[in-house]
Amino acid sequence: MASKTDTEVIIGGRVFTLCGYESEEYLQKVASYINNKLVEYGKVDSFRRQNVDMQNVLLQLNIADDYFKAKKQIAAMEEDMEAKEKELYDLKHELIATQIKLENSEKNLKALKDESHEKDKKIIRLETELKEHK
Numbered sequence: 484m485a486s487k488t489d490t491e492v493i494i495g496g497r498v499f500t501l502c503g504y505e506s507e508e509y510l511q512k513v514a515s516y517i518n519n520k521l522v523e524y525g526k527v528d529s530f531r532r533q534n535v536d537m538q539n540v541l542l543q544l545n546i547a548d549d550y551f552k553a554k555k556q557i558a559a560m561e562e563d564m565e566a567k568e569k570e571l572y573d574l575k576h577e578l579i580a581t582q583i584k585l586e587n588s589e590k591n592l593k594a595l596k597d598e599s600h601e602k603d604k605k606i607i608r609l610e611t612e613l614k615e616h617k
Contacts (some may be wrong), residue, residue: 495521520545 490507491500492514501510520542525531559572 494518515544517546 487502487504487506488507488510488512489500489502491498492511493499494514494517499514501514523537524545530541533541538615604613
């Protein structure tokens with residue numbers, strides 16, 4: 484099990500100590516994400532006019548929205564990946580079936596060539612016999 488990490492981060496100009504089993508870099512990345520949201524919404528006049536509690540709720544809603552959109556995108560990508568894996572599986576089986584058909588066709592062609600060669604020899608032999616009987 485990974486060791487627990489305590490990391491000081493700055494969010495909204497205040498210092499917080501985050502604890503978790505993730506790396507310090509990851510915890511800093513999370514804090515940076517929240518800071519970016521604070522900056523993004525801090526530029527919106529209607530957001531700044533809200534009281535702090537409403538601002539916090541709006542930020543939480545926005546972060547939750549980002550989360551659910553990302554989760555939906557991941558599900559769509561996984562579904563797409565499964566479809567591509569199935570298509571690849573089907574194509575591999577089609578390739579194998581085609582290779583088997585090709586091998587069988589090559590065997591049949593060889594057999595027909597051998598048969599043709601034998602018949603050519605028989606024709607020559609019969610023509611020779613015919614000439615000898617004349």
